[in-house]
Amino acid sequence: MPRPQVESSFGVVCDVDGVLPVTHVRRQLGRVGALFNRSPRDRRSVLGMPHLLRHLAHSDLEPEVFYLTAAPELSTDLLAEVLSRNGYPSGAVLPGGDLAPGWLVGQSLGPKRAALERLFEQYPHRRWILLGDDAGPDPELFADFARRHPGRVAVIALREDRLRSTGTPRDGRPSETTVVAAPNAEELLPQLNAALGLQPRPRTAISGWFLTAGERGNEATRLRAWTTNNAVRPLVHGRCYFAALADALAAAGAGDMVLVAGWRADSDELLTDEGPTVAEALASAARRGALVRVLLWRAHLGAFGYHLEQNRAFAADMAAAGVEVLLDQRIRALGSHHQKSVVIRRAGRPADDLAFVGGMDLDRGSRDGVDHHGDPQPDSSDDLYGPTPARHDIQLEVRGPAVREIEDSFRERWDDPAPTTRLPWHVVSDLVHGSPRSASPLPPPAEDPPATGGCAVQLLRTYPRRRPAHPFAPLGERSVARGYAKALRRARRLVYLEDQYLWSVDVARIFAAALRRSPELQLIAVVPRRVDQKVATRAAEMGQLEAMAMVRAAGGDRVQIFDIENEEGRPIYVHAKVCIVDDVWAVVGSNNLNNRSWTHDSELAAAVIDDERDPREPADPGGLGDGARRFARRLRLDLMREHLGLDDDADLLDPDRAAHTVRSRAARLDAWHADDCRGPRPPGRLRRHVLDPRERPPARHRWLTIPAYRLVLDPDGRPLSMRLRRAY
Template sequence: MAEVQQLEKGDHLLFTDWRGDPDELVTDDGPTIAELFAAAARRGVLVKGLLWRSHLDKLAYSEEENRNLGETIREAGGEVLLDQRVRRGGSHHQKLVVLRHPDRPERDVAFVGGIDLCHSRRDDAEHHGDRQAVRMAGAYGPTPPWHDVQLELRGPVVGALDLTFRERWCDPAPLDQHGPISTAMDKLKHADLHADRMPPQPPDPPPAGPMTVQVLRTYPAMRPRYSFAPLGEQTVARGYTKAIKRARRLIYLEDQYLWSTEVAQLFAEALQANPELHLIAVVPRHPDVDGRFALPPNQVGRQQAIDLCKSAASDRVHVFDLENHAGTPIYVHAKVCVVDDVWCSVGSDNFNRRSWTHDSELSCAVLDDTVDEREPRDPAGLGDRARRFPRELRLALMREHLDADDDKDLLDPVSSVRRMTEAADALRDWRDGDRRGPRPPGRLIPHSTERLPWLQRVWATPAYRLIYDPDGRPWRDRRAGRW
């Protein structure tokens, strides 16, 4: 909020999002997202936004909310477009805010990760939930606890993220590509269907630290083609593939879904090839939806992925979910991966085929030049040496999940696995033992999946593959099995 409030006339505020709720409070006392961005536009800030046009609210999506946020900003002098340049059944899932200061480039900043500008996202480490909540599966209660991660980025990478926004903004393809009815509805509601010209992109800001940040993206192969990615783009998938193949001791990930046998196969092959490699995955306890028809396809994909990983190394795959201190499950929306404390990534993409091929996604991989001198100095044994930021990211997340205020047994991959497993087992046993005695510290519980009855699997598996986790690659890449 503070960065936006400091923007002045002539500065730029650019954002993309999957969902934007105009009334979402930024702090307990306000302002709302709409008020914050509209106030910037009234000060003379260039405010431009791209929101996924979304499906109907009746289908538990956010078409009206996205439209209303755009209208509020437009009335203040900004411009927000509802963008449906996606494959059928796909979405724009990127979460990006870029703040540029053409006369003060050293102040440029961007935010990338899993957090949308919408309800349920404003939670903290206590995980009591956002009082402005979206409707979710009943197990999460009226204000679902929410776990997420976002990066604040400075330096030349801000220019690369500015370019990511501008490529979509300037794409000449029509905003709405899915039929005359939706186009007619947009016209009746006076939607802005044409992007105004952008001013020239400012030069990249100067270096701001010792980290190298690589922008990774997903765009599907589609028609009409993206002008900036005619065959689509799968650099998210390729970045993860290279990092996972180099893993030797510990892959730590947090993910909303962890679906897809294609993605799980990468983990399975790495586990088979490296007998000292462990995989830690933190996932939601339950899907975000209930229902006879919506729930089984969500369950079958994760079950298949976890089963495939465990078939490769059952004793080295550790899957956990989270609950707050009141016992309410925490919905894990984060998309984080740390490999051997050397490489890490935070973004909007989940570990599934949809995120790696079908929707638009945005992630940032980070390699810190600063070597971490704490033992083990080279966990992978490849000469890469542990780096400060990836290690600190992993430790910060583990400390939160363990209610820990120290790094005891967390630096070494094997001992960190042991400490997390022991804490999770203790909390599970306390919960299953009628909660007798003091509650053990931590929020981790061993995650369990249930095999669906065969009748449900018969229809849920194809529904999962075709609807929930589709493939957006060109047909030649699908046939060759490459990203």
């Protein structure tokens, strides 16, 4: 017996065949074709669909949610579980009935029409919000339903799953039915809100920006969703970070614990001009009674441009001082462990516990300063960057409960029972060098350090799905990608980026969707002048061209991309990985903006939201009630002032004025160079980043270059079903 309904009640029907991992053959073939499409205008994605459904379910309309599918009735429970695991709100599944051959090839119009009619008979007074896509029967199905039930359809919303949508029902339907369409949920949501007269419900800044435990997508981790009451200090430049680390290690002694994770470490790298070296600082802490443990990526041979020899030498130096170093090769093929963190826990002094996390390793070339003359101990010389390459980078110093989270992230890898490598030649090499292949136990973790500040911190990570599986991420973890995607959903005025690469179309697609959804959004990015300091391949430049073309096609002149140089005109290599959205959400970590960092290598980043608001205008740049937060705004302003040579913030607080300021000052410096550097050099370091599309290799070479770029330089570690659906 159907329960009585009031005239104003709403319901949502979402055809989920287009977002499920397994669907009919015709749609899967379409997904395979889209996998190879690199057009900058191809913005199709299912990534934001769970958020769109949750937004509707929790809106003032309070609609009941139904999921329409042509799958047989026996799959109802399985589909409900899949939808819940992917973040969709609870709702009833409407199956297509018995298993029929037509469902396997996408002929599902009849079963879905019958399911919709049954739903209407049960709830005849509801108004319906119909969601689907144009790659199946939805345009015809929804238009027919609206014609037969006038006034009962509030809006039809279609995700354009075809590159050129042809099925949007705009003819042969009642004129009062509103139809909206977009290639992804981010661009579809504002149109839905306008059609339904909805506004986002007020939410606290933390829950609105950070991933919930369920949204992380990894139930096996011991990490909490986030912690509060932390103190976070940005350490811009290697000299600042290394000096802080030297002081922290010098205070480590009996009963303390030092945990280091890195991509590379050089024993002889000085932490300050007077020393000690990295090896001396860690060895001295161990000799004073601290427990020191290090996780390093094993790396490949130097003959291939990597640093196995340096990491092995560091491990040998540390072993002599009683420090256990694992050379960790528990990765996917062609992958790496790229996390960079240091945790120091004080025995009996928890208020002094601290951790460092960000983009810097303990290696040669990283200890540059604000003048950007380079590290006196360079890793190598370079024809573009000079004999002592200048490097711009950022690390965070963290105190408070988040220290325990960074420690737990280290412990999860350390406690992995799998051997550090399974390749036979690695095993032989480890035996020859006496390298440990499994870890000794760590002492039980201490309690959280006490509250010490006003920052909420969320750790974001990347782990690929691999065999044998990581116990702490058996299906992998892509919270870096998910964290960026959620934050960019709230972006309204300004996204500020510093990144080493910015070269993946799949990553750029998320930024492009934000730019198209928010017509006032500005994107300012700082990247290296040349894609890679050591291996500047044409394939990598092609990847960057594709990514930049996508964001520029979406944002036009609202997108500004720069590289930087020091006062002598020598380019500065941008190694930083930072993103700041609307002066609220800031993230610093080891991850770059490419497929490799978002899906394939291990990565670690810390997202920060400060409790303290910055009262200067605009007090709420995004207009969502979050307010400008002190940490995020201060970090953005500090970085922009340095790059622009400014002494105050007056021209940088307002996003539009900041965008105008960087454009005009970079243009003056570019004009000075074009004029053969005559007259006084204009202030600042920003130069417009130029990659000439005409420099693409000839077509006869691209058949090899493009696959090499996607398979070797920027591999994708997602399961195939996620890659096909462009989801994380």
